[in-house]
Amino acid sequence: MLKRLLRTAAMITVFSGLVISPTISNLVPQTETPNVSAPTTALENKNLMVDTVVAKKDDRAEKLASYFATKNSPFVPYAEDFVAISDKYDLDWTLLPSIAGLESSFGLQVPFLSFNPYGWNNGKYRFQSWVQATEVVAAGIRSRYAPSGEVTPFRIGRMYAESPTWAVRVSRYQAEILRFAAE
Numbered sequence: 001m002l003k004r005l006l007r008t009a010a011m012i013t014v015f016s017g018l019v020i021s022p023t024i025s026n027l028v029p030q031t032e033t034p035n036v037s038a039p040t041t042a043l044e045n046k047n048l049m050v051d052t053v054v055a056k057k058d059d060r061a062e063k064l065a066s067y068f069a070t071k072n073s074p075f076v077p078y079a080e081d082f083v084a085i086s087d088k089y090d091l092d093w094t095l096l097p098s099i100a101g102l103e104s105s106f107g108l109q110v111p112f113l114s115f116n117p118y119g120w121n122n123g124k125y126r127f128q129s130w131v132q133a134t135e136v137v138a139a140g141i142r143s144r145y146a147p148s149g150e151v152t153p154f155r156i157g158r159m160y161a162e163s164p165t166w167a168v169r170v171s172r173y174q175a176e177i178l179r180f181a182a183e
Contacts, residue, residue, distance in 0.1 A: 058083075060093050063181035068097070070180075073106035074130070075117075081131045089138040091151050096134055098153070098173035102166070119161070 065079035075082065075097070086093040096118075097106070103119035104110045107130065110117055115127040118137045127133035145156040153174070157167030 060181065064097060067177055067180045068106060071106040073108065075107050078130050082134060085134050085138045089142040091138055091141065094174040094177040095151065096138060097177060098170045101173040102169050
């Protein structure tokens with residue numbers, strides 16, 4: 001009984017706060033305002049603000065495929081997978097292509113039939129496909145190197161690669177991809 005009473009009191013408090021709120025009360029027709037005619041609907045109220053939202057087409061995969069084509073990369077048909085997998089693991093969409101760019105010249109220099117453009121496990125790991133490699137590496141980056149938060153080359157570089165310049169070089173590829181995509 002006490003819970004019901006407290007719940008009812010809380011609902012009354014919230015409701016009265018909404019009615020008193022200037023934002024909400026301006027949308028409610030006023031019936032006894034001197035010298036001002038009350039609006040008949042919320043749309044007639046002059047204080048009502050309307051915004052239009054325009055969705056922008058996500059063309060990252062198209063831009064990435066075009067970028068891969070300029071590098072003669074075998075990744076061209078897989079650009080959409082790169083973007084989708086990056087989104088799935090909350091990674092910057094330019095990170096995985098940039099790592100592959102640095103580690104294997106965008107898939108052009110990999111151990112025979114390894115599908116390992118990332119140098120994963122010092123290049124000794126073998127994958128069944130480019131998509132599987134991208135999925136495994138993205139999951140590994142997210143779980144091993146940065147379980148939460150933003151993933152940048154500088155955050156993961158010391159753990160991912162021995163070279164002290166690895167992060168700088170990966171970030172250069174990221175900037176190049178972004179410049180290409182902006183054209």
